[in-house]
Amino acid sequence: MSRNLKAIPLAITQLITAGAFSAAFISPAMAQADAQAESPITKVEITGSFIRRADAETPSPVQVLTAADLKNSGYTSVADVLQHITANGAGTLSQTFSGGFAAGGAGISLRGLNDNATLVLIDGHRMAPYPLADDGSRSFVDISNIPFDSVERIEILKDGASAVYGSDAMAGVVNVILKKNLTGTFLSAEGGRATQGGGQTSHATITHGLGDLDKDGYNAYFSAEYRHQDSIRYNQRADGGTWQALDMSAYGGSNKATGVITPQNTAPLTLSPYFLNPNVTRVPGANNSAAFGFFPGSACSSYAQLASGGCAYDDPYKEIQPKTENINLIASLTKNLGNGWQADFKASMFESKVRLPQGFTNFPSAYGQQLEMMSGVPPHYLAGTAIPTIRVPANYPGNPFGVAAILRGPIPGAPDRNITTDSKAYRLVADVTGNWASWDIDASIGYTRNNLDRNSTGNLNVPALNAALNRATNPYLVYGQNTPEDMAAIFRNVSSYDTSELDFAELHGSRSVATLPGGDLMVSIGAETFKTKLSAPAMPNADGNTNGAYAFGSETASSAYMEFVAPVLKNLEIDGAVRFDHYSLAGNSTTPKLAFKYMPTDAIALRGTLSKGFRAPGPAENGNSASSGGVGSNADPILCASGYQANGQYPRGTVIASCNESLIGLTTTNPDLKPEKSVSATLGLILEPVKGWSTAIDLYQITVKDQIVGGPLSGTPVRNSPEPSDCADGNGGTYTCTPSVGRIAYYPATPINANSTRTRGMEFDTRYRFNLGDYGRLKTEFQFAHAFSYVMNIGGVAYELAGGHGPAGIGADTANPKDRAQLELTWEKGKWDVATTFHWISSYNLTDPTSGQLTCADGGTMNGIFPEGNTPEQFCKVHSFLETDLSAHYKLDKQWTFHASVTNLFNQAPPVDVSTYGSGRPYNLSLHSAGAIGRFVNVGVNYTF
Template identity: 40%
Template sequence: MAQTQDAVSAQAPARVVVTGSLISRTDTETPTPVQVLTAADIQKSGKTSVAELLNDLAANGQGTLGTGFSGAFANGASGISLRGLTVGATLVLVDGHRLAPYPLSDDAQRAFVDVSSIPFDAIDSIEVLKSGASSLYGSDAIAGVVNIKLKKNLNGTRVAAESGNTQHGGGKTHRASISTGIGDLDNDGYNAFITAEWRRQGAIKVADRDRFDWANADWRSRGGNNIRLGVPNGLNSRLTATNSPFLYNPAGPAKPGINPATGKPYAAIDNSANFQFLDPTKCNYDLYMSGGCAIRDDKTNIQPQTENINLLVGMTKKLNADWELAFKGSMFQRNSVNNRGSYLSAYSPTTFGGNNSLNNGVVTSGNSRVPSTLIPANAAFNQLGAPARLYGYIPGTDPFATQDNTATTTRFALDLHGSAYGWDVNVAGGITKVKTDIDYSGYIDRAALYNAIFNGTWNPIGGNSPALLNTVSPHFSNTLESKLNYFDAVGSRELMQLGAGPLALAAGVHYHKRTQNSPAASLTANGQVAQTTAFVIGDETNTAAFAELQATPIKNLELHASGRYDHYKNFNKFTPAASFKWAPMSQFGVRGTYAKGFRAPNPAEVGNAGSFFTFNGIDDPVLCANGNPNTAGNVPTACGLNPPYVQLTTPSLSPEKSTSYTLGVILEPVRGLNATLDYYNIKVTNQIVSAAGNDPSYVPAFVRGPVTPLDIANGDGTTSVGTPALGPIIYATSPYVNLGGTKTSGIEADIGYRWRLPNDLGSLKANLSAAHTFSYLTEAAGGVSYQLAGTQGPSAISGATGSPKDRAQFSLAWSRGPLDVNTTVNYTSDFSTIDPSLGVNDCSGPGGTSFNVGGRAYFRNLPQPEYYCHVASFTSVNLNLQYKLSQNLTVKGSILNLFDRQPPADVATYGNSGAQTSYNASLHQAGAIGRFFSLGLAYTF
């Protein structure tokens, strides 16, 4: 009899709770679309980080934050953007609970969980809920939820190691892990385990890839400008910082030579008598004029150097037959060395207007201002006999602003679950924190630099003492923290029989307190150096009650209704949702959802916070009225200006709101073939945006600095030093406002097929996940809307990462005995480089989209070739093989980007504009990395 009971028990399907519901079920095909990545899927992907894995999801869209995005406010971290609604509209959970967000917000505004810090070997599965879920999870779940489930228990020991390298240089990756656990819950009443992982990924520099067009800043062969650092051209008035300092006499005699290429005179500055090259062995007049004094970009990252050390400890104890207590403690640490691609370590040739600082809502401009940086005629190294300007990088300093970022995520969680009085009860509490320590280098104290130059203690070509170098380019640090502590209690039970099945209820309460303490670095706060990071100081407290009902009123029809009431300090919010699934036969089913959602204003938007940002290039309305730097009387540096805007918080903001629905079919026409096809429609209103660029009534009130002598165009290609009518634009302020919205719709498909090959040739498993965007409308004030699907826009979101209409991932796996072969194809469709929301309708005219969207200079003042008006589609193929050499030993090998596809040119994305590269790091990072090989071993015992 006991044997029969065991057999029945073994056949009984297990009940699980799937993300998007609080009620356990045996059928994992839910009314809401959920994509599940198992631990086996993750290990067979060939990827070495969660961020890389999730970046390839077909549902992941524009606004994605990848580690290759050098220009990000939160560079070094990675975030997911389902349906292209930004990382702030996708809720990331760990074991179904909230985690403290990264202390640096995306675009200094959107809070998100850094998925790059979560290790592979600690993950049991990843569930991606592709539906609005605020009725159960609260704020941020507008586009969907990514629930990363960590391992619950573990027996035995597994040791693994792997190494990889790129074909084109840089990016060496090494990873090692160990997992071990003891105890059996059923027999011993407990389980305890520990997993540890180490991963190091080498940097890939622009210099490692500058043989390819997308990384080469000399665009002359492509009809554009040579914008390599240190190359004189018409955009910089043929005066620019080079690899070795030189002096230039702006008042020298104009003796233009003749340019043999054009037969026309050079500008007056092309007179070697006006130049003094301080180290002619590195840079002289002929080298300078031919572009031979360019600065090799061996500092800017295409992929940053990262190192991860991760530890997870888990313990589960059976208290009695019905109750279990589980504890998880984890420490995930990621170190990355990043730079913003900003060339800061160069002498200021004319004047230095000072650094701006923003603290406690007060903007201070002109800190460390240097009224004149002209080198006196009597300076020891000035042999021109007149006051001169000093150009060139500053020897002995890091030429790029660099941030050595160590982010440590700690999490301590208790989960108690069991049964009491007919209820299944889950009680959970946790303490989570993300601490980011940043060491800064490459920032210049301009006042200290010119004080040393003017008092004669500074040698402009090098050899300065370490103490003096540290004064001029100080190394400093900052600590930023984000904390979130939570408590959840949920009970569920069957209330009664209703129709063809039970009426089940789940109800619960939630509490979390979030604090963010991300102050400005000390030298930024006092204006001693240029801006480092945005600062945010604030807190958020949320209490909520929620409930869900599930019923089967007639056979094969499943109904759900849920609602949640959230209380925040400044507002209350109720969000309902409903869903159904009707499966009249095993081969066919229909499902649908309707949900309200919201995103609460976060401390970066309503707290004590602020940042400096640029969103579009302009011409100074006074100093460059017609936009032509060569027009007589114009100030060339005031043309194509990217003025900083000071982003100010608005405490009275109300939450963003959303309405979404999905409608889909579930198909299993033949055995082994499973398919789902779901239509989604999401409308977001009351969005929190910056007034600049969004509010038509906003008129920037530019704050100008003092009037100082500047170069003024003579009208013949030359310039003269003069005093303009007004001082240069320093900044303008812009508050956050609730304005406009976004409407997006599309269709997503997941198709899987398994079949066994004849003659014992093994088995095949194929899977296709695809997403097509029908529409992506941005609604501005006044009822004006812009269709952005298939375009570059919206450029104001996370680096103008593009809005392609189609993304797909196809995998084909073959297994036979000890061998597993898995091939994955990732596809992203093409899109236009035009962003209609900026009023740009023609990218092939002079200046083109490359200038109108964010100030890129590839084709500035030149006609942009039609070819660059769109970004080509991109396909990469990954191959992964695993072979069990024995019962315990497995060898694996992977080739990512098997065919070494290069990324298509994207001249409008601003994520890498500072690095002078023209590819899209969010969509096409695999192409920038190139072909990647890895080999690994795993042993279990």
């Protein structure tokens, strides 16, 4: 029986504890009668329209998460809540992915169209994006530094909205709405930890507000929130099962366990260093003891210990989730100005700190020529920076071989190697609303900024270490007392300061212009301008060279838009909008939208939308930026044109080092990029057969064209200047020669408008409130999202990705399951409020035709677990995952409320995914991290006075 099937009876038990069992004794007639007395589903002003209206049920599908929903989730961060919604899909980014370009940030990806196709707003306004782009190219708003306790609600518009909001809203909009009217003092404190160890969390908030808008004409409040989360290490989940296994040799795969000899690695990295004789050939499976020299008393002190597996260890630096810290400060003032006018001012600072361990600092065996990348200077290699072989001399203390030897393994005494990101998002916004000459006016001005401090500690300065190891006197010692001067020169702390800014001004007004049979014809017109600016310099290396990715750029956008709501009949409404945008770098875009809502009866409504959308290229795509990455190895077509001769020797003049060249691709920006364009459509049915019971079924299709992707590498490489090299003499020997051309530096590339993606799916949402009489009330909601297809077109070839693992290389290869579901059961009685939530993600397979994984045998290659195409049948399918969360609130009196929650109540382990990457373990950290974290218990108290 599968683990998921075993969880079903446990889930039923969970329903009993939540009060759901009581509902089984309510007859349908009784439930319907009770529902008649209930109020209909609360309707709010829906994101996606600037027109104020009594009927807020617009034609577009919208999900609303209230402050109570956030509390009942059992989580304490907005990012965790949003990444659990059923509309979130492939391309989502979490802070658990510590090795990404945008490490430290988190983003949401509606409909699986990536985090740059989802527009994130706060109080309806744009925020400055995270300074680091996802995968080095996609700008996104970091949802990890949004406050938790100051949120009034989150509105998630699941429809294209560029006709209203402009760029980035192709897949939808997430609008975080902060509280506006708070009186009194609110204190809260809570803490929790994973029952298997680690992850201890503390969370506290203090809020004080004074003045009532209705009575006093003003409200002002200040809120301070603090959240701290400890890391969870893999070695705290020692019995976690196959999902965290590094040794898959029992299944015919690779053994990636650290400190173990394998056929692929005859000199593994152990927990302590050792000497390796470069003059002794190591043969897989043979006794290679002559090549090894060990330090007595170290963790791995003999070849027998190494060969028997006694030097294996679980890397103490590898983490399931990182250590994080949040500080959120908000000051708000809302004042009635008279004659229906109101002003709202908000100033805030949201800070998110993340520590990302980088593992052991190991002795290097070589140091490649450094590619210097700096803004304003063409990328170039620095002559003389390469160190082909790093050895210690024959007379080095402890060297047993009498020849220059390699040092292998970690450097004892090296300081911890961490990258710490400290993101501070500043926001200052003023909104003024009122009525003038029959126009409802809304004017806004704001400035937002994200400052990102990145600090990297314990970085190895390889040239300095190499020089210190080879000093004739007083060399750097593996074990021993080294001078403070050596330590400071060899292990350096480096940092960078990245900033992202966005300032905006908006003005729009709406009014009735005519009376139609169904009511007033409302129109809205408006204009907006905003400017973005990005400064993200590369972080320097420990040796002072700068060769990381960088991005700089600024752009100004101006727009004008118009919207109408036309109740042409009492039961038929036609809506429309059109927006014109001008981007100083990306050009112009006009995006229209047309929608309808038809109610043949009070119990039935049909709705639909058809709209266009766009996404303007960001600074990392059309500004001033560059990023590099390895693209494999090959022979230089000029310097190693013929390869081996029949006699097994290289032809004379061959530059030997160029016969197995490690190739680098360098991507720079493309000023000629066009915006991505989309066409989206929704068609929905809303049923309310009885009051209190609402069901919505929405079909959607989104087609995105001219998607911006990394372009192909140029066939003509950029070369270094010719320099003396070791060349073959044709007889097995070498001589020094200077070839006519230099060695390959890199192959250039730029992003291009190439791919297209079309996704089709269905979303189902039904909710009902049972009146249980003396047993209280039970509120139920079930949401289900299904993808019919997810087709990506590359080079004219269409690839179906729904239910598979692709597209690879995007957002930690998040995979593309077809189905996600969520069932919420909330029982309320007197002072008690108990909620149970089930999050379910369907299974998917390992295929990804975009990267050549057409069958299960092709799978497993993403992280090299099954490199020979021998993936066992049992791993061809990644099984479904069910997470069960429980929360309870008890209101003792008007002042005191106690609460407790358990996420992943049944400690469900993540399913095995041998094709993912990002964690280094065979599980999908983007979809199943809750399973790796395990059962998490949280308790807290609120006090109001």
